[in-house]
Amino acid sequence: MAKIPVIKAINLSKTFKLGKDNEIVALHSVNFEIYSGELICFFGPSGCGKSTLLSMLAGLQPPTSGEVIVRGKNLAELKKKQISEYRRSKIGMVFQQFNLILSMNVLENIALPMAFGGMKRKRRIQRAEHLLEVVELSEKKKSIPADLSGGQQQRVAIARSLINNPWIIMADEPTxxxxxxxxxxxxxxxxxxxxxxxRTVILITHNPEYLQYTDRIFRMKDGRIDKIEVNAKTAKVDLVDSVAKLGSIKEDDKETYSFGAELGEADINDTLKDIRLTQGEDAQVGGEISNLEEGEAGEDLKE
Amino acid sequence: MKIIDILRIAAGNLKRNRLRTTLTVSGVVVGVGAIVFLVSLGFGLQKLALDKIVRLDALKVITVTPGSKSDSLLTPDVAESFRKIGGVEAVSPIMRTLGTFHLGNNESDQVIYGVKPEYLGLENVKISAGNAFSGKNEAIVSKDTLANFGITQDNILNKELPFSYESSKGTVKSNLKVVGVFDDKGIYASFDLIKNEGDPYSAIRVKVRDKTQVAQVKKTIESMGFNTAVIQDQSAAVNQVFAIINIVLGGFGMIAFFVAAIGIFNTMTISLLERTHEIGVMKAIGGNSKDIAMIFITESALIGFLGGVFGLFTGWFLGLTLNLLINFMATQSGGEAVGLFDIPVIFGALTVFFSFFISTIAGIWPARRAAKLNPLEALRYE
Incomplete structure (x- = not known):
């Protein structure tokens, strides 16, 4: 599993034309591979091209040149309908502004991508209710977004991103x-x-505190990937500790500890080692988008 | 996306902006209401005119007169053969003669129709005083004729009028007893009073069961060598006039409806601007352009449908109220209550469909714009 890059960027460039002879190059020929199950962070100052890069990975805008290959499929070759389907069920987007639909209640918001996919209402609601349990907001299912706190809205948005069981979660400054x-x-x-x-998670953040929990950090600067750091910590350091550290902002938060304790560390360490080993190898093109209707990503968090 | 889900989202959006939706729908209600009110007045007057000018019963009657050949006389045998034609409901003979009435020193010539009592029903003769005749020497006289004679209604009822007429057997002198007075013109006398044994009838009225059978029966009678006449073209002419009146009235209503359609367009365009960000979100989480366009079109179609239904109801209710008021005033001053407004079912259905259809069209442009929005730009739009 880990040998197949989920996302592969080849010479990805983006230029914005602001008028005659006035071009801004947002991305300069970027190359990378992201593997299944990795937690990747794009890190860099404002305007370094992180969001532009993410929007191209999400199929929200085409690159000026270069290719985005997702599970062996070039996004540029997808038809309009397939791009919609890709955004709907292969990736899950989480935004800084939460971007919930204000006129719909929590349950409807979470189920909306499934509705776009033409799923039956009963199934949608069942699944949305399950995901609400996962993000611990079951009691808010009938609330409208305006009645929720920012954190709650963002958790609803995360639940929404998971509704179609996507391969990749893309979070653009979610905090x-x-x-x-x-x-x-x-x-x-x-x-x-x-x-x-x-699940593969791609995170964009400003906050250096979160870097320690990611598997690899893509440091970006002026439209280039400056450096790719493999986080030795997440592999070597006890994950329970690292997550506990996150929780240490409030030390007596018991939930944080139990959360950390549940992670299967050995399992994760193996996976991460595997990822690092395969990074040098040539990527093997894996499963195609079209035959993945059922969704291949792991089971949801069931608790 | 399923149609039911598109409907749900569209309805939700309309609910979110209750005031604006209500105002936009109200615009359509005024437009459709105006059309329904005005055109139903046209239809009502048309129906009234058809009822008054050309009674529907009169359209079922064929008047048969002798043919040009010497043997095509209207004998009782011929009348019996008419009765046997398929679709014929009643056959009634008429004897027409010119009577000379002796009123004191004056003489007056009047046409007398000798008919059987059932003929009066066939012709829908309305007796305004006295009764229809039943006996041999009885007759009813029209108000018009009485005015010619210079006699008042009260002075003539149940009195006898002496008169004479020419028959194949020479001049016949007789009296007719006036038992009733009717509206319209002429004198109807008992058939037996005018009839001379052996004389052929002047004409025969043939009534068919259904208007659609008139042509067939008429053809059959003509093939037997007789001349026929039917009341026909008036209703077509009346319909033609009212078609024009209805178009003019509907045209006035259309102006109001056109303004309403612009209102829908305006509402949808504003809604598009307001919801640009939301459309961006929908696209980013996998809504395709077609679904987003459908949501917009469904919203404007819903506005049109609601406006159409409520407008139909409003137009109908306005007409009903006005009609009641007019009838109240009419009956107070001794007039007759009439139905001034009429909404044929097909017209009502067409109006609602029309409203729905035009509204849908008004929503197409905003819907296309929504569908074409670039998701990233839309997401940045605040």
Whole structure:
């Protein structure tokens, strides 16, 4: 599993034309591979091209040149409908602004991508209710977004991103609008998605505190990937400790400890070693988008 | 995306902006209401005119007169053969003669129709005073004729009028007893009073069961060598006039409806601007352009449908109220209550469909714009 890159970027460039003879190069020929189950962080100052890069990975805009290959399929070759389907069920987007639909209640918001997929209402609601349990907001299912705190809204948004059981979660500054407690909750949730359900998570953040929990850090600067750091810590250091550290902002938060304790560390360490070993190898093109209707990513967090 | 889900989202969006939705729907209600009110007045007057000018019963009657050949006389045998034609309901002979009435020193010539009592029903003759005749020497006289004679209604009822007429057997002198007075013109006398044994009838009225059978029966009678006449073209002419009136009235209503359609367009365009960010979100989480366009079109179609239904109801209710008021005033001053407004079912259904259809069209442009939005730009739009 780990040998197949989930996402492969080849010479990815993006240029914005702001008028005649006035071009801004947002990305300069970027290359990388991301493997299944990895927790990746794009880290860098504002304007370094992280969000532009993410939006191209998410199929929200085409690159000026270069290719995005997701599970062996070039996004540029997908038809409009397939791109919609890709955004709907192969990736899950989490935004800084939460971006919930204000006129719909929590349950409807979470189930919306499934509705776009033409799923039956009963099934959608069942699944949305299950995910609400996962993000611990079951009691808010009939609330509208305006009645929720920022942290709660973001957890609803994460639940929404999971509704179609996607391969990859893409989170663009998910904690940017949150207080530190809510931010920690959200980051914990994303980490557990990566660790427990072995989902690929791509995180964009400003906050260096979170870097220690990621598997690899793509340091970006001026539209280039400056450096790719493999986080030795997540592999070597006891994960229980590292997550506990995250929780140490509030030391007596018992939940944080129990959360950490549940991670299967040995398992994760193996996976991560595997990832690092395969990074030098040529990527093997894996499963195609079209034959993955059923969704291949791991089971949801069931608790 | 399933249609039911598109409907759900569209309805939710309309609910979210209750005031704006209500105002936009109200615009359509005014437009559709105006069309329904005005055109139903046209239809009502048309129906009234058809009822008054050309009674529906009169359209079922064929008047048969002798043919050009010498043997095509209207004998009792011929009348009996008419009765046997398929679709014929009643056959009634008429004897027409010119009577000379002796009123004191004056003489007056009047046409007398000798008919059987059932003929009066066939022709829908309305007796305004006295009764229909039943006996041999009895007759009813029209108000018009009485005015010619210079006699008042009260002075003539149940009195006898002496008169004479020419028959194949020479001049016949007789009296007719006036038992009733009717609206319209002429004198109807008992058939037996005018009839001379052996004389052929002047004409025969043949009534068919259904209007659609008139042409067939008429053809059959003509093939037997007789001349026929039917009341026909008036109703077509009346319909033609009212078709024009209805178009003019509907045209006035259309102006109001056109304004309402612009209102829908305006509402949808504003909604598009307001929801640009939301559309961006929907696209980012996997909504495809077609679904997003459908949500918009469904919203404007819903506005049109609701406006159409409520507008139909409003137009109908306005007409009903006004009609009641007019009838109240009419009956107070001794007039007749009439139905001024009429909404044929097909017209009502068409109006609602029309409203739905035009609204859908008004939503197409905003829907296309919504569908074409670039998801990233839409997401950045605040």
């Amino acid at each position: 940017g609008n949150l207080d530190s407690k809510s931010a920690d909750d959200v980051i914990k949730l994303l980490i557990s998605l990566s660790r427990k359900s072995k």
